[in-house]
């Protein structure tokens with residue numbers, strides 16, 4: 001977006017903050033990275049509708065999807081600086097800032113919905129605390145379906161992936177590619193089709209949602225259903241902007257966020273089978289990982305868990321302990 005429109009957004013946010021008395025309608029711009037066809041975006045649209053209804057139109061969120069207002073890399077800082085009051089990002093994009101943000105992207109640490117839920121419960125307090133220190137309040141987080149492999153040939157031996165240009169979307173996918181002997185390249189979700197068609201990448205690991213949305217069958221032929229982890233998107237609000245709302249509006253935001261979180265997890269679960277079927281309908285061959293591939297990926301998962309624990313220290317160990325305890329209950 002241009003400098004001028006950025007200044008206009010900033011000016012309108014400032015005006016809203018100044019005039020934030022009860023009974024005054026507030027318009028919030030909300031940037032998100034993913035497109036309108038993605039269930040996360042649809043869930044956010046529903047959240048915005050529910051909030052508009054709950055506040056009699058006094059809190060009116062306009063969703064700017066697909067990086068149209070700010071790019072993915074800018075959204076968090078835009079919310080911090082109150083250029084916009086609210087936004088969505090992939091939580092693990094912040095892992096280079098603090099490893100705690102990346103715990104949901106370790107292969108096979110938490111690869112089912114029940115495990116992902118136990119992990120979110122165990123890690124949420126630390127995530128909230130770190131973001132609170134930056135002036136950000138967590139509203140909710142929703143996982144993508146399990147992350148699976150997209151390839152141009154049938155892969156049964158992990159050695160077949162050595163040397164491939166492999167699309168990455170966070171530090172964990174970069175590390176996974178390295179451990180597979182592939183060459184990672186960061187590519188935004190919306191740029192996947194172009195990255196494949198221009199030969200920048202030739203393999204990836206992502207959800208059936210993203211694969212189907214990108215029409216993966218146009219550029220890869222094989223889907224291997226590894227469902228290795230469930231990375232989450234997180235919705236953040238600027239704490240000052242939130243505190244400037246009336247008590248009623250604050251309560252409505254929190255209530256609708258809790259509903260959006262519950263709804264989003266259900267949407268994500270339903271997506272998994274639905275979008276794998278879409279990939280098959282598009283002409284892709286769907287298969288389960290071979291034993292050799294499963295073993296290699298499990299090994300990589302253990303390596304990445306160890307590396308993560310080393311980086312995250314006692315705080316990381318406490319999260320893993322709490323996670324395992326949640327699983328036992």
Ligand code: PCA
Pocket residue numbers: 090144145169188189205206207208209210231
């Ligand atoms: N889709 C996003 C993040 C994880 C996912 O399933 C992506 O591929 O960038």
